[in-house]
Amino acid sequence: MRFLIADTFTDSLTKLTSQEQKAAKTSAFDLQLDPSRPGLDYHKLDRAQDPNFVSIKVNRDIRIIVHRTKSNLMLCYVGHHDDAYDWAGRRKLETHPTTGAAQLVEVRETVEEIVIPTYIAEERPKPPLLENVTDEDLLLYGVPTEWLEDVKVANEDNILELAEHLPAEAAEAVLELATGGKPRITPVEEPVEDPFEHPDALRRFRVMDNVEELEQALAFPWEKWTIFLHPTQKEFVEADYSGPARVSGSAGTGKTVVALHRAVFLAKSHPESRVLLSTFSETLAHALKEKLRRLIYHQPRLADQIEVYAMNTIGERLYRMNFGEFQIATKEAILELILMASNQVENHHFSQRFLMTEWEEVIDAWQLNAWEEYKNVLRLGRKTRLPEERRRVLWSIFEIVRKELKSNDLITRASIFHRLTEHYQGGNPSPFDFIVVDESQDISVAQLKLLAALGKNRANSLFFAGDLGQRIFQQPFSWLALGVDIRGRSKILKINYRTSHQIRMQADKLLGPEISDVDGVTEERTGTISIFNGPEPIIRKCKTFGEEIDAVSSHLEQWVEHGLTLNEIGVFVRSENELNRAKAAVESTKLPYSILDEKVSTTDGNISICTMHLAKGLEFRAVAVMACDDEIIPLQERIERVVDESDLLDVYNTERHLLYVACTRARDHLLLTSVEPASEFLDDLMM
Numbered sequence: 089m090r091f092l093i094a095d096t097f098t099d100s101l102t103k104l105t106s107q108e109q110k111a112a113k114t115s116a117f118d119l120q121l122d123p124s125r126p127g128l129d130y131h132k133l134d135r136a137q138d139p140n141f142v143s144i145k146v147n148r149d150i151r152i153i154v155h156r157t158k159s160n161l162m163l164c165y166v167g168h169h170d171d172a173y174d175w176a177g178r179r180k181l182e183t184h185p186t187t188g189a190a191q192l193v194e195v196r197e198t199v200e201e202i203v204i205p206t207y208i209a210e211e212r213p214k215p216p217l218l219e220n221v222t223d224e225d226l227l228l229y230g231v232p233t234e235w236l237e238d239v240k241v242a243n244e245d246n247i248l249e250l251a252e253h254l255p256a257e258a259a260e261a262v263l264e265l266a267t268g269g270k271p272r273i274t275p276v277e278e279p280v281e282d283p284f285e286h287p288d289a290l291r292r293f294r295v296m297d298n299v300e301e302l303e304q305a306l307a308f309p310w311e312k313w314t315i316f317l318h319p320t321q322k323e324f325v326e327a328d329y330s331g332p333a334r335v336s337g338s339a340g341t342g343k344t345v346v347a348l349h350r351a352v353f354l355a356k357s358h359p360e361s362r363v364l365l366s367t368f369s370e371t372l373a374h375a376l377k378e379k380l381r382r383l384i385y386h387q388p389r390l391a392d393q394i395e396v397y398a399m400n401t402i403g404e405r406l407y408r409m410n411f412g413e414f415q416i417a418t419k420e421a422i423l424e425l426i427l428m429a430s431n432q433v434e435n436h437h438f439s440q441r442f443l444m445t446e447w448e449e450v451i452d453a454w455q456l457n458a459w460e461e462y463k464n465v466l467r468l469g470r471k472t473r474l475p476e477e478r479r480r481v482l483w484s485i486f487e488i489v490r491k492e493l494k495s496n497d498l499i500t501r502a503s504i505f506h507r508l509t510e511h512y513q514g515g516n517p518s519p520f521d522f523i524v525v526d527e528s529q530d531i532s533v534a535q536l537k538l539l540a541a542l543g544k545n546r547a548n549s550l551f552f553a554g555d556l557g558q559r560i561f562q563q564p565f566s567w568l569a570l571g572v573d574i575r576g577r578s579k580i581l582k583i584n585y586r587t588s589h590q591i592r593m594q595a596d597k598l599l600g601p602e603i604s605d606v607d608g609v610t611e612e613r614t615g616t617i618s619i620f621n622g623p624e625p626i627i628r629k630c631k632t633f634g635e636e637i638d639a640v641s642s643h644l645e646q647w648v649e650h651g652l653t654l655n656e657i658g659v660f661v662r663s664e665n666e667l668n669r670a671k672a673a674v675e676s677t678k679l680p681y682s683i684l685d686e687k688v689s690t691t692d693g694n695i696s697i698c699t700m701h702l703a704k705g706l707e708f709r710a711v712a713v714m715a716c717d718d719e720i721i722p723l724q725e726r727i728e729r730v731v732d733e734s735d736l737l738d739v740y741n742t743e744r745h746l747l748y749v750a751c752t753r754a755r756d757h758l759l760l761t762s763v764e765p766a767s768e769f770l771d772d773l774m775m
Contacts (some may be wrong), residue, residue: 090164090483091120091296092284093305096192097152100165100175101306102517103651108150113144113168113306114493117398123161130156133173135146137195138180143172148192155181156229160284161295164192186227188285189277190293191255196234199253214243217266228273228693229261230288242266248589248621256619257288257319260583269582275320282722287319304385315383317349318342324579325349332543332550335526336611338582340592340618343553344582346707347526347607348379350551353392354522363394365541366402367563368530371684372705373398376526380431399535400501406519407504410511415753417498422447422489429488436481443485443730449563451486451535455506459483504569505534512541521549527705528554533570540571556603556611560701560746565739566606575609582615586707588622591758595751597772598744625751625758633669643759644695647710652757654679656709658696658751662723666715670697673714682749695742702748713747718765721747744769 095387101109118125133153144152151172153165167173178198184191188661219240231239233252239262242250247266251259260269274287284293296302304749317325324335325347333718351365365380367373377396383392385767397405407414408555426443430436440447462483463476474482490552493500512518520542525531531539531762543549550572567574596613604610624642630636641661647657659681667683674681674695684698696708715721722743730736747769751758762770 089123089158090160091123091302092160092293092298093302094151094162094164094192095292096165097163098305100167102167102648102653103299104150105651106220106653108146112150112152115144116163116302117299118297119144119161119163119347121153124418127621127666130154135173135177137177139604140181141179142178143176143423169645172278182232183283184227184230187230187257187274187286187288188276189230189257189274189288190283191230193234193255193287193331194231194253194291195330196238200486213246216241216243218242218262221265221491225363226258227272230255230257231262232258251619252621254357255288256291260617260619260767262617263619264582265464265506267615267617267618268684269615275323289652291316291319293432301386303626304382309411313422315345315348315379316342316584317345318583320583321349321581322345324581325353329548329551329577330545331545331577332552332572333553333579334552334609336555336582337552338555338557338584338592338613338616339595339749340584340586341581341587341616342583343555343581344376344379345652347524347551347553348376348383351380351394351522352384352390352523354524354548355390358521359393361393362519364402364523365394365396365526365707366399366522366523367526368399369527369704370398370533371702372399372527373401374706399525401533403501403504403508403535403538406508411507414499415497416504417493417496417559419502421498422493422500425489425492426485429492432488433481433485435559436484436485444483445729446482447486447489452500455502455534457490459487466762475714476491489500502532502534505538509534509537509541513539518542518544519639522551523549524551525682526553526557528552529556529559530554532562535566536570536572545571556605557599557613557706558745558749560704560742560749564606568607575607580611582617584616584618586755587618587752588620588756589618589753590622590624591751591756592616592618594625594758594773595748597659598769600752622756625760625773626694627770628759629770630761630763633672633763635764636669636714637673637676639761640670640714640759641676643710643712643757644677644679645673647757648677648679652709654681654695655693658698658703658706658708658710658753659711659712659714660698660700660703660714660753662721666720667697667699673712678708700746701751704749706753707755708753709755710757710759711750712759712761713750714761716747716762716767716770718762718767721767721769 101112119128124621131143133141133143142154142156144154146152149168151169152163153172155162155174156165164171177192179192181192203690223236226236226239226302231254238250251263254262257274264271276287280286283289294305296305321342335343337343353362355363365376367376373396380396409675423444426447427440430443450465454465456465463479523539523543539550541640599613601614602612603608628639630639644657659674661667661670674697677696681695681697682692684696684702722740725740730739760770
């Protein structure tokens with residue numbers, strides 16, 4: 089007998105207490121080991137819509153709903169007695185007549201009428217959104233037959249509620265049609281005889297071959313979606329690219345998942361190859377390792393082929409392999425040298441901030457080694473225009489800095505990547521056959537140069553995943569100028585799996601409808617759909633710090649009371665200066681917390697507190713974004729650094745991106761708080 093688990097079971101498991109979950113898991117293991125075990129108390133359900141639904145008693149109140157046939161035994165749902173019986177009384181397992189995929193379908197007759205808003209006499213009822221879509225097309229998208237009429241009369245006021253009652257592939261298609269898109273039909277190479285083997289069914293049902301697989305599935309019920317590959321994304325993963333390629337999309341659309349599966353696909357397809365999976369920070373590299381481990385746990389051989397490193401870490405490793413040990417110049421050391429050099433050069437009025445930024449974003453980033461190079465550089469990413477005379481003065485300062493670094497045997501990170509780039513451009517073989525980069529919007533000039541040299545412009549050698557709307561660490565620059573041309577090989581993901589419709593819609597107000605890079609490649613942000621609903625985000629403008637602390641602590645307690653575990657909650661602030669406000673809010677609840685930094689990226693099951701920058705790449709069920717005050721976001725200190733007014737746009741854009749990143753870490757619940765005067769960005773969110 090085949091043993092399966094449905095995603096509805098793992099979803100329902102998360103709603104139980106930890107003790108109830110342990111008991112349910114024990115019963116699930118017993119069921120898999122011996123379905124005919126005498127101690128298992130199967131109970132036929134009189135009110136079940138599907139005669140194959142039975143319940144198993146876990147304890148006095150908890151029941152597991154199982155679908156049992158001669159050939160299959162499937163865990164479908166777990167919950168308190170009445171809740172579990174009610175769930176089974178409203179659903180049935182069937183094979184879709186057109187697609188051939190297995191579906192757990194909510195029986196139309198058991199659903200209360202989907203509310204159609206009433207209109208005052210002067211208003212005209214809103215028109216149906218899908219009335220011109222044929223039944224045949226809706227069936228191709230996986231809409232159950234009994235829901236066709238409801239779909240065709242749905243309007244913008246009730247289509248989200250309707251979508252909650254449909255199987256996932258049908259809900260996604262309906263929402264995409266409603267927003268003007270044309271859904272893709274799940275590709276099926278050959279007709280499948282087994283309805284559980286259809287690509288759509290593989291999203292919902294997993295065959296458990298042994299106890300280890302079941303234990304793995306139950307160990308990460310919340311994180312299961314983080315490694316799920318949507319069938320329509322499969323072609324992006326398995327495509328043959330003639331040059332560098334990039335997949336983009338707004339937060340929550342599965343870019344990291346595509347990157348993970350791309351790395352695994354390349355390793356599988358080329359068993360002797362070496363694959364580098366990289367990202368811009370150690371925190372994100374750690375998260376990638378965990379997700380990769382879950383993805384390939386049953387294929388451990390692939391772990392020997394795929395190396396996961398942050399960009400700085402792989403740069404240091406390659407440098408040591410080729411050139412030996414080194415000493416990196418810290419930011420503090422460079423600033424000290426710049427101040428010393430600045431004092432030696434008379435009659436200039438450049439501020440310390442300007443000099444440091446010019447060094448980081450121009451001199452060091454582009455590894456300029458001579459006056460002629462600096463004289464002619466386009467200064468990409470720096471809008472302030474400098475005449476030759478002022479550039480000459482600047483170069484005299486930076487030339488002193490360069491000489492001091494050399495005399496002290498210090499090297500910058502950018503120069504590490506620069507020397508490696510020359511090494512591999514000079515004909516030395518690349519240690520990697522394929523390179524996949526996640527969060528690519530935040531890699532630096534020097535890092536991209538090295539990636540281009542390692543890829544050597546081979547087919548399929550470079551694959552990037554990123555979102556220009558989440559660029560928070562780097563100034564924009566031309567990829568094309570560095571030999572990385574993704575034009576014609578850039579794809580945009582449109583389905584959001586992580587963030588509720590309400591949170592996504594609110595966060596999108598921080599960004600424009602489209603974002604373009606320096607090379608003119610445009611990412612359209614319209615047409616993205618979220619596949620589930622949630623509560624409306626809450627924005628609280630408080631009069632005092634005490635009022636803000638009370639508001640946040642109250643929501644934290646409510647979230648925990650409603651079943652969220654501590655590690656599903658995050659509290660973010662703009663910078664380390666505001667961490668004490670977050671700590672005070674959590675401490676007032678007496679709930680345990682962990683403060684994340686570059687070295688601490690796990691929560692040990694506690695509430696997470698960190699800055700918005702460190703929140704990048706993390707996901708939580710509920711998020712509180714605190715201290716959204718005027719002069720904190722956008723940060724007044726950054727605004728004051730601007731020398732030329734034209735640079736203000738980049739500052740405001742990256743600050744907006746930063747708040748967008750913080751908001752979109754939330755799946756279900758989002759709270760934003762400030763102490764008046766509030767950030768102007770909150771007004772944008774409330775529009």
